[in-house]
Amino acid sequence: MSRINDIGGMVGFSAVVVEPDEPPFHADWEAHLHALNALLIRQGVYNRDEFRDAIERMPPAEYLAASYYERWFAAVSTLLVEKGVLTPDEVAGGQDATAQRGPADE
Template sequence: MSRVNDVGGQTGFGALEIEADEPPFHADWEARVFALNSTLVRNGVYRLDEFRDAVERLAPQQYLATSYYERWLLAIETLLAERGLLGAG
């Protein structure tokens, strides 16, 4: 079954914008989310394939309405909650 992130070969998403000399992160919080994910994977809290699956499990409306690192944060929250490491709210 195709998920919302699987848009390969589909039309209607517009041209791909490639920003020259783009910084790796546009805001400090993005760098923190990247570091948090790296730390959690490195410490065996979850595997990278589990993280990718959590990103891909986002509801289509949520996936399309959020930025790249917002999706990362939502996936991290999902995985931590599923493991009982993050409480509701």
């Protein structure tokens, strides 16, 4: 019942890894996604709680395997489709010519 994000107090996790002199973002796409999400929230496409809810609805194994911004990507994709802003095909497509992507690309 409790969702996979609700991990406070769970045991079995490893030591905390600290990256010295860490940059704010590790890749351009993370910065773009961060900004995109902030804009979508500001424009009322969805709110912060709906965003958190969308992350929490990730299948547990996917949640745990995903990096922080990969979780964001999953949530933003989910919400853009659910809010009717983009179609599932649009969200799934990379370049227009390769709109159909297989599971191997996930």
